[in-house]
Amino acid sequence: MSLVVIADWLADTGAEQRVADLLPAVTEAALAEPGVLSFRVVRSLRDQGAFVVFAEYEDEEALAAHRESTPYQHLVLDGITPLLIDRQAEAYAAV
Template structure:
């Protein structure tokens, strides 16, 4: 089974940095408990505190789909974080090496 690497890029709306910063650690902690999660790491840009990158790895595409159906994803990402962003992109990659 091929693992899936997810790269999510967030640009936080001006003035919402603290609100997002309070939610992201809770998301990472919850995601790491999922049986299909391999890793979940969050990075804030050194040059732009509004720029975050989330590097997530799952055992399969199915595990990522299951992640997106969890209560914590819906509550923290869709209801909590996304409304506080100017931009969000999510890239999916099969792990090949």
């Protein structure tokens, strides 16, 4: 059974474009990982600092491997997370 993760990110004032600039590299790296079935990021038209990440993984092991990957550690945890004022994520089982 695959897992879908939906993450809401809210960039700090002034950091909106820096977050947006990092997202293509995050997407490209995630899609190259084994076990990542899909990965997409969208940006709010109303609030340019609001982003939603939709990611689907083959299973829990693929999600864990993604979170342990060098690109995730570097681009997301070290690069994007410090630019956010809010970060929420929820995992769902595909039915």
